[in-house]
Amino acid sequence: MTRLLHLDASARPHGSDTHAHGSHTRRLSARFVRRWQALRPQDPVVYRDVGQSPPAPVSGAWIHAAFTPAAQREPWMRETLAESDALVDELIAADVIAVGLPMYNFNVPAQFKAYIDNVVRVGRTFGFDRSRGAEPYWPLLAEAGKTLVLLGSRGDYGYDGERLGHLNHGEASVRTAFGYLGIVDAHGVAIEYDEFADARLAASIADAEARVDALVEDLVAARSLRDAA
Template sequence: MTKILHIDASARPGLSGIDPHGSHTRRLSARFVARWRASRPEDPIEYLDVGQSPPAPVTGPWINAAFTKLEAREPWMHEVLAESDRLVDQLLAADVVVVGLPMYNFSVPAQFKAYIDNIVRVGRTFGFDRAQSPVPYWPLLSEAGKRVVLLGSRGDFGYGDSQRIAHLNHAEASVRTALGYIGITEVFDAAVEYDEFGGPLLSRSIEQAENAVDQLVDRLMK
């Protein structure tokens, strides 16, 4: 079986095309999961909505606790890291992670950045040793075989690779960087554009994105 972790990061609670002011990314991620479930109903799917219930942001005590060796941690340190530990455990258990990830002001929503900050964890998803020279960091998930699908939405158009404003896209790019740092390098994406234009341009972009989602599901199930 393949275990799916389904994450939504949009601040919008509904699905576009169904709910007023609904989210395109929730629509795409729901489509991915529904198509997967239709073909592989036995595969477990876990859901995490960081858009509506974001993780706590990293704090000074959190950093102190994370960089303290496990055997030296005080009780309060375990408490402050408890949510992060749950999120890391959830990620470690997943084979495929599908994320509904809208672009907010050229990058990811703050809610999803808090998620990334909680799962990029020293000793859990990346290693660190000052004595290791010249680079004291290394990924811990390189051999885990995890695959990630980023399903985005953008108000403007032309954010894709080699397109007119690709250099302004710090959403998928920043997530790929963080995931690569911990050893997850198989990352796929599709996105709706023209959200602020509406009309036939948006409709056509949604159709193209949904077709891309279907193709990604079929590809990853092989």
């Protein structure tokens, strides 16, 4: 059994396949999960809409609580970390994390940055020990065999190549954060040309959907081989 965590980060509440002004990333993430379930209906899916219900941003109280050893936390600390604990529990339980991740001003939406800040947790997803000297940090999820799938959209085009690749701080920042936790098996598909709203957008959508379908088939095949081993 493979457990999927389906996250959406778009501020738009609907997919572009069902609403005229809907989200392309919701369209792709829903397609990814739908195709996966068609091939592996036994695999459970946990869904969290970060775009519509974002986690609370990290605060000074949050930092104080997170860096206090669990056995020494006061009740207010446990309450402060309750939402973060729930998000971390979902991430740890998941085998595949599929994220609908639009680009907002060359980076991730603020809602998803809040999510990242809540799941990058000392003692839970990364370790820290000053006695290790110059390398006090280490990933805690490196041996978990998790896969990250980023399903994006951009208003312009060329963010995966030389034209605008240097301005794409979205997927790169997410890969960095998850890699820091030990999740390094990462894949991405994105729709571009959204602001052009012409035939190029239609072609990009068709291409992205085909790539999502192929990616699901590849990942399902790999998971099935792992299950059989």
